[in-house]
Amino acid sequence: MTSRERVNVALEHKVPDKVPLDLGGSTVTGMHVSSVYKLRQALGLDPPRTPVKVIEPYQMLGEIGLDLVEALHVDVAGIFPLKTIFGFKNEGWKEWTLFDGTPVLVPEKFNTIPDENEDILMYPEGDTCVPPSARMPKGGYYFDSIIRQIPIDETNLNPKDNMEEFVLLSDKELKHYKDRSDELYNNTDKAILINFGGLSFGDIANVPAPWLKNPKGIRDIEEWYISLIMRKDYIKEVFEYQCDIGLANLKKLHEVVGDKISIIYISGTDFGMQTGPFLSVETYCELFKPYHKKINEWIHSNTNWYTFIHSCGSIVQIIPEIIDAGFDILNPVQISAAKMDPHTLKESFGDCITFWGGGIDTQKTLPFGNVDEVRKQVKEMVRIFGKGGGFVFNSVHNIQANVPIENLIALYEAFEQSRSYRN
Amino acid sequence: MSNKGNDKPLVKMVDIEKRFGSVQALKGVDFEVYPGEVVGLVGDNGAGKSTLMRILTGIYHPSRGDIYFRGEKVLIDSPKKARDMGIEVVHQGFGLLDSMTVARNVFLASEPLIKVGPVKLLDMEKMNMETRKVIEHAGIRTGVEPDSIVQYLSGGQRQAVKIGRAIYFKAEVVILDEPTIALSIREKDHVGELVNDLRKHNVAVIYISHDLEEVYELADKITILDVGEKLAEYKRGEVSLEVLYDIIREGRIPPDIKQQNKKE
Ligand SMILES: Nc1ncnc2c1ncn2[C@@H]1O[C@H](COP(=O)(O)OP(=O)(O)OP(=O)(O)O)[C@@H](O)[C@H]1O
Ligand SMILES: [Mg+2]
Numbered sequence: 001m002t003s004r005e006r007v008n009v010a011l012e013h014k015v016p017d018k019v020p021l022d023l024g025g026s027t028v029t030g031m032h033v034s035s036v037y038k039l040r041q042a043l044g045l046d047p048p049r050t051p052v053k054v055i056e057p058y059q060m061l062g063e064i065g066l067d068l069v070e071a072l073h074v075d076v077a078g079i080f081p082l083k084t085i086f087g088f089k090n091e092g093w094k095e096w097t098l099f100d101g102t103p104v105l106v107p108e109k110f111n112t113i114p115d116e117n118e119d120i121l122m123y124p125e126g127d128t129c130v131p132p133s134a135r136m137p138k139g140g141y142y143f144d145s146i147i148r149q150i151p152i153d154e155t156n157l158n159p160k161d162n163m164e165e166f167v168l169l170s171d172k173e174l175k176h177y178k179d180r181s182d183e184l185y186n187n188t189d190k191a192i193l194i195n196f197g198g199l200s201f202g203d204i205a206n207v208p209a210p211w212l213k214n215p216k217g218i219r220d221i222e223e224w225y226i227s228l229i230m231r232k233d234y235i236k237e238v239f240e241y242q243c244d245i246g247l248a249n250l251k252k253l254h255e256v257v258g259d260k261i262s263i264i265y266i267s268g269t270d271f272g273m274q275t276g277p278f279l280s281v282e283t284y285c286e287l288f289k290p291y292h293k294k295i296n297e298w299i300h301s302n303t304n305w306y307t308f309i310h311s312c313g314s315i316v317q318i319i320p321e322i323i324d325a326g327f328d329i330l331n332p333v334q335i336s337a338a339k340m341d342p343h344t345l346k347e348s349f350g351d352c353i354t355f356w357g358g359g360i361d362t363q364k365t366l367p368f369g370n371v372d373e374v375r376k377q378v379k380e381m382v383r384i385f386g387k388g389g390g391f392v393f394n395s396v397h398n399i400q401a402n403v404p405i406e407n408l409i410a411l412y413e414a415f416e417q418s419r420s421y422r423n
Numbered sequence: 424m425s426n427k428g429n430d431k432p433l434v435k436m437v438d439i440e441k442r443f444g445s446v447q448a449l450k451g452v453d454f455e456v457y458p459g460e461v462v463g464l465v466g467d468n469g470a471g472k473s474t475l476m477r478i479l480t481g482i483y484h485p486s487r488g489d490i491y492f493r494g495e496k497v498l499i500d501s502p503k504k505a506r507d508m509g510i511e512v513v514h515q516g517f518g519l520l521d522s523m524t525v526a527r528n529v530f531l532a533s534e535p536l537i538k539v540g541p542v543k544l545l546d547m548e549k550m551n552m553e554t555r556k557v558i559e560h561a562g563i564r565t566g567v568e569p570d571s572i573v574q575y576l577s578g579g580q581r582q583a584v585k586i587g588r589a590i591y592f593k594a595e596v597v598i599l600d601e602p603t604i605a606l607s608i609r610e611k612d613h614v615g616e617l618v619n620d621l622r623k624h625n626v627a628v629i630y631i632s633h634d635l636e637e638v639y640e641l642a643d644k645i646t647i648l649d650v651g652e653k654l655a656e657y658k659r660g661e662v663s664l665e666v667l668y669d670i671i672r673e674g675r676i677p678p679d680i681k682q683q684n685k686k687e
Binding site: 042043044045067070071073148184185186187188190217340 | 442443444445446477480482483502512540588
């Protein structure tokens with residue numbers, strides 16, 4: 001069975017030969033560059049001190065190269081947008097060093113300036129003449145957005161100010177998606193996941209718009225959450241516009257990539273916290289679901305793609321609505337959050353949605369547990385979620401820096417030992 | 424040094440195939456290396472050299488084909504397995520942790536997973552003593568002490584430490600993938616000496632390089648890969664360097680030397 005077949009069979013809720021594995025297929029199923037470096041070294045893929053590319057500079061995710069994919073028996077390969085979240089392209093690589101000493105390669109326009117606390121400041125489009133849009137604290141591993149909120153004048157709020165970022169795909173971008181999908185489709189047997197921005201409604205990673213030099217409208221995360229309750233019409237108008245542009249882009253995208261891709265990343269908006277949902281089921285149904293439904297319906301009636309939604313936290317109450325909105329895949333399945341018990345999740349929703357994640361807890365077990373605890377959890381989650389298909393193995397969200405290399409190795413070894421459906 | 428068993432291949436790879444999607448990186452390659460033999464593995468970019476070696480070192484699994492070690496069929500399904508069997512990779516240039524001493528490097532190795540050797544890590548005195556043996560093995564004459572900090576060593580000295588370590592820990596196969604790419608001429612000569620040293624210790628050496636002249640000088644046997652196939656294999660002196668260049672450039676064997684081709 002090829003990787004592509006394996007993933008597709010699992011997504012049809014049938015049993016493939018082995019549980020499929022994703023690593024690096026999306027910006028929420030990847031690995032911090034520092035851990036990628038350690039893993040590549042441990043596997044003997046590179047000579048020591050060989051820098052690893054940072055393909056997502058906000059969370060500092062490392063490139064999961066095809067050699068690593070092959071070495072770990074990963075089944076998914078991702079396609080990413082031309083431009084990063086900071087508005088510069090992923091090209092023209094230069095050397096850079098993390099606070100922990102890891103040698104990495106970053107895009108040419110990854111221009112940073114340390115501030116007086118030795119925090120590192122990042123600039124939209126790499127333009128150091130405008131105010132910075134993100135900060136990596138001294139000793140840190142990734143960036144946080146800097147909130148650039150123009151004072152809100154309640155009487156003059158204009159939804160158009162929050163629509164600036166939604167634009168039609170350029171020919172260059174379309175060519176990029178086409179070339180990458182051709183390349184991966186022909187030169188690998190991996191299932192292809194396309195990470196295509198612009199369909200994620202109200203994702204708070206995007207609200208501060210770290211790629212814009214001069215963001216207008218509502219850009220403060222707290223203000224955004226307030227708006228979900230107090231300024232619903234504003235939000236709806238933004239989402240309406242985003243949805244129209246999104247649908248137009250999906251059409252264009254489908255024309256160039258066709259059914260070479262298997263999965264499309266739609267939403268990364270977090271609906272949950274550790275203890276429960278951020279917003280009521282009613283709010284989800286009123287503000288988000290109609291647009292999710294439109295997007296999913298278009299995709300399912302025009303393509304063979306499966307749709308992917310990511311939401312951290314405890315979201316048990318919202319899952320039925322997510323399923324009803326037409327999503328095929330749920331990620332990251334945060335098993336450490338309240339009420340997110342693997343057995344219950346699988347039993348209640350396992351027939352209706354594919355769990356993509358939930359394989360290992362990345363907050364506690366992976367970074368702080370011992371090798372035996374890692375192995376045990378991996379085997380248990382494969383057994384629970386794997387039953388009857390409908391499962392793609394991945395950690396709960398990206399694997400962070402500072403994971404002991406023994407644990408990383410144990411994770412993939414234990415998975416390899418337990419993934420077969422044939423025994 | 425006993426050369427017992429040198430008439431049988433140490434590693435024999437049979438009909439190795441490797442597919443990546445529709446790309447066939449290896450199309451049924453046979454490859455052998457004997458104890459104490461230095462095999463030059465050459466071929467144009469994308470020929471499949473690294474892929475073949477990644478299969479031997481357990482990083483990739485072959486799509487088809489078998490591997491025999493000392494005549495026995497083996498399954499090399501992880502890098503650890505390969506290392507346990509005595510298959511070591513020595514990378515180019517800076518193969519060591521810069522800020523540590525030579526002794527720490529010898530016993531820690533650069534890969535965090537290997538904790539080889541008979542010595543407890545913190546037994547400094549013993550470590551230094553053993554390291555001195557490694558240095559002697561590697562034939563480094565000047566300037567390197569067990570407590571030298573690696574960042575002050577030259578590229579050649581670093582290579583030597585790694586190779587010395589391989590000999591000391593009784594590696595049976597040492598793979599050098601482009602070992603001289605970042606080295607000066609003098610350091611290159613030194614790598615040559617070290618390869619000869621490995622041969623003397625009856626270690627099988629697989630030497631991958633785009634520098635044909637260097638390979639021609641060092642190798643007992645040269646295997647030429649071309650887009651995933653074994654194009655030809657020559658023992659030392661069977662063909663001239665010029666002919667080798669021609670074969671790799673053309674991707675085929677010129678008709679006038681075809682009869683010398685050992686591949687049936
Ligand atoms: N993990 C992988 N996924 C997909 N294709 C791969 C992978 N590894 C290698 N290939 C392809 O296999 C072929 C052989 O590559 P390989 O790296 O073995 O060549 P090589 O002889 O080592 O080349 P070079 O001299 O450039 O190092 C190439 O077409 C390469 O693109
Ligand atoms: Mg190579």
